Amino acid sequence: MQALKWTPALWLGFEPMDGMNREFMERLGSAQAAPDDRLVETWQALVQHAVAHFSTEDAWMRREAFATADQHTLEHRVVLNLLREGLGKAQGGDLAPARQMAAELGAWFSRHTQSLDAALALHMRRVTSATA
Numbered sequence: 001m002q003a004l005k006w007t008p009a010l011w012l013g014f015e016p017m018d019g020m021n022r023e024f025m026e027r028l029g030s031a032q033a034a035p036d037d038r039l040v041e042t043w044q045a046l047v048q049h050a051v052a053h054f055s056t057e058d059a060w061m062r063r064e065a066f067a068t069a070d071q072h073t074l075e076h077r078v079v080l081n082l083l084r085e086g087l088g089k090a091q092g093g094d095l096a097p098a099r100q101m102a103a104e105l106g107a108w109f110s111r112h113t114q115s116l117d118a119a120l121a122l123h124m125r126r127v128t129s130a131t132a
Helices: 015-033 036-064 069-091 096-131
Strands: none
Touching: 015 036, 015 096, 036 069, 036 096, 069 096
């Protein structure tokens, strides 16, 4: 499997979010390409990044009373639970669930970025330009 890479199609024009999204893709790509003896380490780094990344977006949405916050936050929670489950299995020696998740997360992340994140980025650009 070819590791994921950032593409211009994922650019949202709100650098704080674009930066976090690029890092998510880099960490996911590292986990996808990791040999078995490094999968736990790279998956753990992905989980740690996702916690910070999703928490930041969730805080923005709460602060701004963002209209689709419930749906967006729910997706974050579900994916974070899956990431943690994959980490737990991998730490126990079962690498297959994390490998399967790594293969599927790229498609989820692309959809998530181009829909829910895009709407939030548009809102955040408007809010930050209005207060600047």
